[in-house]
Amino acid sequence: MCIMSSKTQPVITYAGDTQLFSTLESATVQGLPQETVEWKRSYGRPPRAVTLSASFQPFKIDNDGFKELSKGLKKLSGAEVLHTYWVECQDIDTYKANVRESIQTWFTQIKQVECSDWLIILVENSDSKKSKQILPRTTVLDKIKNDFGGKTTERCIAVVDPVKGETKSSESWQTFLFRLRQALMAAFSRTLTKFEETVRTQRERRNELNWNFCNYFLLQEELAFAFEMLGLYDEALVQYDELDALFTQFVLNSAVGDAPDWLLAFQATPNNWSGVCLNPKAPFNTELRQKIQNHTMSVIDFRNYLFARQSALLLISSKPAEVARRCLSYVQSYMYELKLLNVSTVDGAIPTWILLTCLQVLSTCQSHVGATGNQSMESFALLWNMAKDKLYELGRKCGLLPGASVGSAELHCVVTLSSGITDYGDDSAVRPTPVDKLKEALSSSQAFTKHYLELSELAMGTFKHCGRLRSARLIGRDLSRFYLQLGQPQKSVSFLLDLLRGYQEEDWPLLRIDTHIELAEVFQKIGDRVRFIEASANIAAYPALNADTRMKYFSHLLQSAQDEFRSINCSSMMDLVDIRIHFDTSLEEPCSVLCDSIVRAEVEVVNHFPGPVKCSEVTITVKAVKNANDESKQSKAAGKKSVADKSLDSKAIEKPGVLAAKAKTSSSDYIPIKEQLHLKQDGSLSSVALVCPSAQQLLGRKVSHGLLPTELSVIKEEYTHKLSVKDVNIVPGVNRLTLQMKADHAGTYVLSQFVACSQRLEFIQSVNCPKVSITVVEVMPSVTVIKTRDDLLAGTDQEVELVIRTGSTAFQNEKTLRLCSSRGLMINLPKTDSLFQRELDLVLPPMAAFETVSYPLKIRADLGFTASKEATFVEHKLSVHCPWLSKTPPLLDLPLNVYAPFTVQYKLHTAYTKKFVNIHVQGLTPSSRAFEFQNPNVLLPDATYKNPALSKLEWRNLNGSSQTLKISQDQPANYLWELCGAPAQYDLPLLKAEFSVDYRLVGTSDWKLFSFNFDIADYATLFTVRSRVEPVKGNDFLRAGSLCHMTLTVSDVLQQASSAALMYEVLADQALWAVCGRTAGVFSMEGSSKHSVTLDVMPLVCGFLPLPAVRLSRYIPAEQKPKETNRKADLAAATLPRLEPFGAGQVYNWSKAQQVHVLAAPSNNGPTSFDTSTS
């Protein structure tokens, strides 16, 4: 370094008082580089702050130098850039006497030299100054400036001798140094510019015959030295890079036949291949530089020198990563250069050189890299990788690979190579140095293995560290080969499987197969038959491979298939291209088949194997998803909902479609779709749309995290059913197979895996995409009742039909259905001559699926309910005991609505004391189904006559003798009897009578008896009421608006009036009549059989007016206990007076429905009349 720096430093000459200067020299040399100085540069380059140092030499006229300089600057190092003249002169007189003259001499001398920058330094003594007169007219400095300065007076400097060490003197010393730096910088810059000019000129002459690159190299390197000296390492590096590029260009040009003579020297056979020396302590290899100067170096030496210099500069500017990066391209371009230059080398020399270079660079950089970690890792990894590769190459050349035999040629190779490796004698280097390592590696096969594995490990680790997994895996491939050679195939398995996984994940088929081939070899060596089969299968099925290899592995596969049980994922071998299932389209559910039917699937399989595969069975396994019950319930619910939706009067009606119904059952397999009806305001259809309510979620961007996962191994899954076909030969190419399955249970099934069994191998493939599902639908047997005619009528035999449908399951054996009817309903099977009964058994013969049988069934419902007015029909039911139903008891209820054909009403009519019983029969059936009635009869039970009071009761028939009446909806019938012989007395017992009649449906032959029970009460008339309305006296007529009398006469019919008090109420229509005074009154019949009451009433309108109605009630005074009747009153009620109404037959109103004629108001005296008329 010291040698170099003194060379490159610019030189300052000194003259004049040399003794004086020697005292100041050391201070100047040290002071100069202490501060930076700004360097303003030519050619628009940015100014830089640099530190300058210089060495001093006495000035002398050098004639040689003079000649050289005249040609141009040849050398930068040691060039004199600045001339100084040192003088100590106290007064002007001395100056004038001799100093001036000697300066003049020096001045003329430097004018002759090319470089004519100068400085005159006047050293002053501070105390000497004091002794002078206070204000000298002119100082010595002024004089000097005047004499020599010319326009550049700043070249003359005065400095106080710093040796004296005063404040003033140090200040003046600093000023001096600043001036000196400025001057030196300017001078150096000028020199440098000149030198650059020289270099440029030299470069322009590069195509001349006598031009030599080595000379030029040394010339431009001086520039680099100068920049390095200035601390401008990047500028220095640029110089080397320019040289590098220039040389490369020459080499490239030489390839096209343009090789200059000097280049031939570079083609010398190298005898040293120790790689680049990057000793940080000796960044300057003098030995190599000497070789360059002598023109005796090989290209390897030159490159080593150049790269070492570049690296040194990069390392100084702390860019170790850049060194590593450059190293790669350096090594590569270097190898290329060797090829172009036709340099003959010892076999293995170049790999050795590369290996050592890589290791050297790596060790140097890693010691430098420290904290700046990761970014350089990538280059490091590549370097490790390269070193690893080269070591392998060397190993192969030297017979060090495992299993290789070492012959004399290999030994010779080792010896030759070792001779070319020398350490650089750098004792401080970390042991073992790369050279040591290489020597050790070449010494024995074991050592080689150890080093190779170590390098591989480092390369792999570094790649992994910087995230280059693929590169790391690729090293695994080399390692696996190495282990295979080493006879440790089991170690290579994990590397290969790792590779395989990577290639499978990213789907690189060719690489995958290549890895499979290697794996097959390894597995064969290990004896892992099972995995060997799998690898063989993969290889055999890869179409891009050559036929021989495929057939070879295919035969391996077939052989192994006989004795090894193995499941292989066959997605790449037997490709399941298409599955078509024959669904039963007649069914409502999509993708469904009937229970117990055979499901057929047509499958298209592409066999990629080179030969046919005999399969004992090809199956597609099927898994059950849900059982049928859940689904049917849910879909029913969905169906109901749709109906409800439809009835809504909204603008948009949604109705879940088929798919929607499915969506609820099997969540993700279906896209829910709804049918949407858009209605106009008037309710007419505007548009129809299909809407997917969850479109947002379904159409949402999925995170694209990759392809479908391809699993390495598959496991045969559990399954419930399988579509299968036996004994198939699957030929290469497309195969169409028909697989079958019996659908024996209802439910939804999903295809899960494709399995082809060949001998003991199973080729398995998941059937995932798209998911195919089969719905097996079970139709249950059904029993229904069909009415033969419109409505079922009670009271007459009705025929219905019992329909039995077998559904999807056949009835293998006879089955017995037990039919039970509800109360009041009798059933009968006409075929079997049984009677009408409530229970009967029906034996069904064996039946095929979907067969329908029907049995006529007669039913007979009681007519008993017809008495009630409300019910026109009765819900009967027929319970069928079906053995196939799963619920307990297995009863199926079939509703049967039986309608009443007619209704019967009883009514008691009174005519004074006579009583008439009226039976009203109202038909309910249409006239087409009219009923005929005959032989009506009314009977009292015999027990009635035992009562002596009633013994004389008898019926007088008022009906036509034997007339047959036809009744229907339009035609009611009335029967009338007079009840004679009823005793006239109070408290007659209730009569329980029975009406009976023969009836039949028109068109039928059998008469049936219909009987109707009814109670007769109050069949004795107790009181009669007669009311009359008469005009007041003097008036002949009733007139509207005038008062008249209303007379009520109540007579006791029985003449045995009790002490009972009666109450009358006049209930007049207030629009017609106005009652004046009391409208009600209480009276007693005691003692008389008649009682009359007169009221004043006033007709309000004219015309025929009905008489006001009169109601008679029994009055029970407050204290009196109620009469002993069946009505019970509580004690609280007994304390109040109350009314008890008479029964309908107890009071006869004579005047009921009578009308009186009322004339208009008397304003006009027209004739009036009074008239009562009975309606």
Place this chain on the structure above:
Amino acid sequence: MAVCIGFIGKENSPLFLRCINQSQELQFHYIMHTCIDFVEEKIIQSNKSGSDVRELYLGLLYSSEEVKAYGFVTNTKIKIVIIIDSTNSLLRDNEIRAIFRKLHNAYTELVCNPFYTPGDPITSK
């Protein structure tokens, strides 16, 4: 002239790979696959630098004694890799860019074809 060109899909599976010398195909497959490492690295780097307009051309990905690989990545993460012979010094950066531009155009036209599903391996005669 390039010795091999390759299109790699966004999931890193090869879409198309064609080389001049068929016997080297396997080797180029390995190189292409390793290049994905470098491409990913470069993409991460360019993402970090955060420039708005992303440079599609990635430059030199990989070089060995025999070959050099250059990379290009489209906005849809389709990687195009060109492998050239290391000794081929005639191809400059600009020419490589031009090749990439042409390849990118060719790929764009392919994607415009309605019969091509993006992501499928490209077949060509």
